[in-house]
Amino acid sequence: MEVFKNIFDNLGITEFARPSLGISDILDILIVAYIIYKIIFWIKETRAWVLFKGILVIFALAAVAMLLKLNTILWILSNTISVGIIAVIVVFQPELRKALEQLGKGKFFTAFARSSEETDDKAAQRTVDEIVKAAEKMGSVKTGALILIEQKVPLGDFERTGIPVDAIVSSQLLINIFEHNTPLHDGAVIVRRNRVAAATCFLPLTDSNEVSMELGTRHRAAIGASEVSDAYVIVVSEETGAISLARGGVLYRDLSPEQLKNMISQPRKEGSKKTFATIWKGRQEKE
Structure with missing residues (x-):
């Protein structure tokens, strides 16, 4: 006292x-x-x-x-x-x-207001279908792509490095954005609430020493973005056309369209996170 x-x-x-x-x-x-x-x-x-x-x-x-x-x-x-x-x-x-x-502009409070209601299931499913369809088509012609699907952690810092788009997600739009020699193809696309929020966004590269030397800047950026957020980061390799998904610092490589759809459709389960080293070492042992 x-x-x-x-x-x-x-x-x-x-x-x-x-x-x-x-x-x-x-x-x-x-x-x-x-x-x-x-x-x-x-x-x-x-x-x-x-x-x-x-x-x-x-x-x-x-x-x-x-x-x-x-x-x-x-x-x-x-x-x-x-x-x-x-x-x-x-x-x-x-x-x-x-x-x-x-x-x-009279948007001080509305800019921070996020709807507490769950996203419409049909719109969310359509968004997933369009993203998977775009990834499959870009993989078949070896068009490099990098797509972030925002979850609970806001990606505002990444979004401000790119160009605002604010358009409904469609496979045609995504394919056109990542087409070679187009103004928006270089960088990442951010998808928020079933809309393409921005393109040509810059992402931080991972500092992990466990990353294979065969992976390029696009995959390293995907892992780096997933390390600092809970976003689903989809990567299409320009060299092989393989589809990968980075989540929580873990890179899942060579996914089929069905596997990709299941992984980004289902909510992430806490406590099931594995380290990147574990995933990568497991793949090396299988090889």
Whole structure:
């Protein structure tokens, strides 16, 4: 109890009083809480979430320093807070600019609103059929392709590196996008909620040492994207025409259209994830 008393004394709180809350106070709290929730939800869809967690760690460090009376750390934090605010504005400049643009267009809240209803089964099944059909046809003529199907983890960071499309998924559209010498063929396509969201998107390459040297940049990018998200990443090899699927850092190679359809149609089961090394070593033993 003495520790808590010292904390309250440092904060200038000497006695407790029962707060009086009215309807306006409750409404005020709810509005502020909703705004904070939307801001955090928005940040979580970008790479700024990692930076935001870093800022929270700094605040936690400041709280511990105040509790333990670490004067040197408190002096450093108190003298750098003004510079820190400017640094935060600079670091979050792209996200802040996007938020202000959406606010000016009247889409600040609608941009973050995701439907809580399940995707229509017929539309989802049609999307799967079209993607599998496109992969099969592109594989037969050895047209390289890279398609990401977004799941729970948003792919907004990848999407912003490409060109917006916003079109209904169809095999003809996908084949046309990845056709040789077309403006959109280089890069990945992102599929979100039964629509082609963007094309020519750049993906991070995997750093895994278990990846075979025979795999090219397209397959490495597929594995890398699946390592940082829960997306289904479909790859069509330009050299062999083989269809592969990357999921959770695991690359499943040489799939038939039926196998691909079953894998992207069924929800992913937690706890059944295998490491890439296990899958790859197993394939080598079979070979």
